[in-house]
Amino acid sequence: KAGVTQTPxxxxxxxxxxxxxxxxxxxxxxxxxxxxxxxxxGLQFLFEYFSETQRNKGNFPGRFSGRQFSNSRSEMNVSTLxxxxxxxxxxxxxxxxxxxEYGYTFGSGTRLTVV
Amino acid sequence: xxxxxxxxxxxxxxxxxxxxMNCSYKTSINNLQWYRQNSGRGLVHLxxxxxxxxxxxxxxxxxxxDTSKKSSSLLITASRAADTASYFCATDDYKLSFGAGTTVTxxx
Numbered sequence: 001k002a003g004v005t006q007t008p009x010x011x012x013x014x015x016x017x018x019x020x021x022x023x024x025x026x027x028x029x030x031x032x033x034x035x036x037x038x039x040x041x042g043l044q045f046l047f048e049y050f051s052e053t054q055r056n057k058g059n060f061p062g063r064f065s066g067r068q069f070s071n072s073r074s075e076m077n078v079s080t081l082x083x084x085x086x087x088x089x090x091x092x093x094x095x096x097x098x099x100x101e102y103g104y105t106f107g108s109g110t111r112l113t114v115v
Numbered sequence: 116x117x118x119x120x121x122x123x124x125x126x127x128x129x130x131x132x133x134x135x136m137n138c139s140y141k142t143s144i145n146n147l148q149w150y151r152q153n154s155g156r157g158l159v160h161l162x163x164x165x166x167x168x169x170x171x172x173x174x175x176x177x178x179x180x181d182t183s184k185k186s187s188s189l190l191i192t193a194s195r196a197a198d199t200a201s202y203f204c205a206t207d208d209y210k211l212s213f214g215a216g217t218t219v220t221x222x223x
Contacts, residue, residue, distance in 0.1 A: 004157075045210040045211065048209075048210060056210050097209075101146060106159070107157050108156050108157040
């Protein structure tokens, strides 16, 4: 079955702009989580969506937001981009939310560069 | 903030040798997972060990967990060039909290 699809793969934006990233989970998976990876801070949890509802949120400013559609596809939005937002953004797909005894499936990521 | 630390930060070994990396975490866990990342791409789930398990095997991978010391180790036996990657441990508590990772280079 198809894996987790993230689009676009690469993105270059200017400071102050906004950006929208997309994630299509594995068919049948209803939970999508987003992570930011930077050399300085490593991998950090942004938020999780399940059944179109945000279930969990990490410690990021309000400029970072997301949503999930009825087909489980998710988008994350970053407004008023800053240079420090340059990162690899990863989404992870899972069948359900909460604690469970199997791993997550990650997409290949979107590499965002803010200039 | 990250859950814990991984040791060493980087590891360089010859093909055929074993690679061992360690992970420490701070809070009680439900399970601990290991992931691999090749060249800044997505993470691949390798193995999950539950908090009531002490050791688990999957192919050339062996994971141990010591909850009293809040630590885990990942052993890759008979390494191959394709094992060159960064390896991350992560604790799962409604979200994944990752360590800083160990970069493994396998020399041919």
